[in-house]
Amino acid sequence: MSDRSTGSRAGWFPKFRPARDPARSKIGIVTDSSACLSGPWLEYPDFTVLSIPVIVDDVIHQDDPQALLMGLAMGQAVRTSRPSPGHFIHAYRQLAAARCEKIISVHMSASLSGTYESARLAAGEVDVPVTVVDSRTVALALGFAVRKMLSRRAAGAGFEELVDIARAAEDNQVFFAVPSLEQLRRGGRISALSGVLGSLLSVKPILSISAGTIQAVEKPRTFPRALARIVALARDAAETAQTDLDVGVMHFGALEEAEEISEQLKDLSDRPVVLEDLPAVLAAHTGIGVVAACIAPNYPQPAEGT
Structure with missing residues (x-):
């Protein structure tokens, strides 16, 4: 679903601009599916959104709102499960293979999900440095921070500024x-x-x-x-x-x-x-x-x- 202004399907989306300094290290960004990101935001390079599974009557679904809607309407048992550390390890290694020298992994509140803990465990298992941030929030409160990180990274922002944006999500x-x-x-x-x-x-x-x-x-x-x-x-x-x-x-x-x-x-x-x-x-x-x-x-x- 794309960003929409009321009465229009057109939304605000900044043009991608490469970093001004070609010598600046590549920074990978990782978040999770709780961040309410869609459309062109998912197409940024060196950016990964890990899906958090939803389980409806013991059947695992990945970001399937229709299956969830039907399950809730039918009164079926619904629960969620955090991504495994292995999924994070795979994502981090893919970004490292794409020549990212650092990774920022920012996720929904650790008080609401074990996703942050999975990311933290995975960060210690890869060679590329990974900074894992507990956003202490969720939904578009997290998503807007990630959008800002992507936009600022494209404009040439450095690692510390991007981490500060992630931590300011709360x-x-x-x-x-x-x-x-x-x-x-x-x-x-x-x-x-x-x-x-x-x-x-x-x-x-x-x-x-x-x-x-x-x-x-x-x-x-x-x-x-x-x-x-x-x-x-x-x-x-x-x-x-x-x-x-x-x-x-x-x-x-x-x-x-x-x-x-x-x-x-x-x-x-x-x-x-x-x-x-x-x-x-x-x-x-x-x-x-x-x-x-x-x-x-x-x-x-x-x-x-x-």
């Missing part, structure tokens, strides 16, 4: 609402909310990612109210940032609601609102009907080639 804010907390409860992803879980089950809470874990932000009693509050919270976050922004909206099985929120947030940035399907690895835990908004401050970077 500054991107994401707010989401689900019609039901049942999938999150089944997957153990709201254990941090156990003290208030009983009261949350009777409302339609707005959740966010803070310090790498899912946190309750507000507890509206209806889903339409929750969607309205997501818009308000996103606008508040944009105002607080006081800088240029990337804005994104995600959903799984709630396109109409996501498009409406996109329309309401389109004035926050000079670039189109990014509208994405939530990856299967995340939708497996949120269930059908989830809607999310992401605000990513686009703070100025050093001049190209510095």
Whole structure:
């Protein structure tokens, strides 16, 4: 699915530009399928997205939203599994074979998935230096950071700047609402909310990612109210940032609601609102009907080639 501005399938995508300094070492970038990347972003050179498997009734699927949608609708058992260290080793060695001299591997919050741990274990098994970063976030909050890394690398950014961008992913804010907390409860992803879980089950809470874990932000009693509050919270976050922004909206099985929120947030940035399907690895835990908004401050970077 390509980036889309509301009412148009055209999206913002920077032109690829080679690094100014041909002597600069090649830097490989690795992330995982939770980052909500699609279209031309997947075509960057020396860039790998590792799929996080989704298991529906003991059948393994790789990024298959239709299989997930059917499984959830039928009430089948759904769970996810981290990529093995072997998959990371293979990816890192492929980048090394492509003459990457360093690799940055940035992944969804280690508190939500074992993906980071698999990457960390694999990094010690390859000859090329790999810096593994726990983004402490997920979805487009991670995806916007990776987009920025790819764009800045193409413009000639150095290794340390790219690592700083990866580590700043947790500054991107994401707010989401689900019609039901049942999938999150089944997957153990709201254990941090156990003290208030009983009261949350009777409302339609707005959740966010803070310090790498899912946190309750507000507890509206209806889903339409929750969607309205997501818009308000996103606008508040944009105002607080006081800088240029990337804005994104995600959903799984709630396109109409996501498009409406996109329309309401389109004035926050000079670039189109990014509208994405939530990856299967995340939708497996949120269930059908989830809607999310992401605000990513686009703070100025050093001049190209510095």
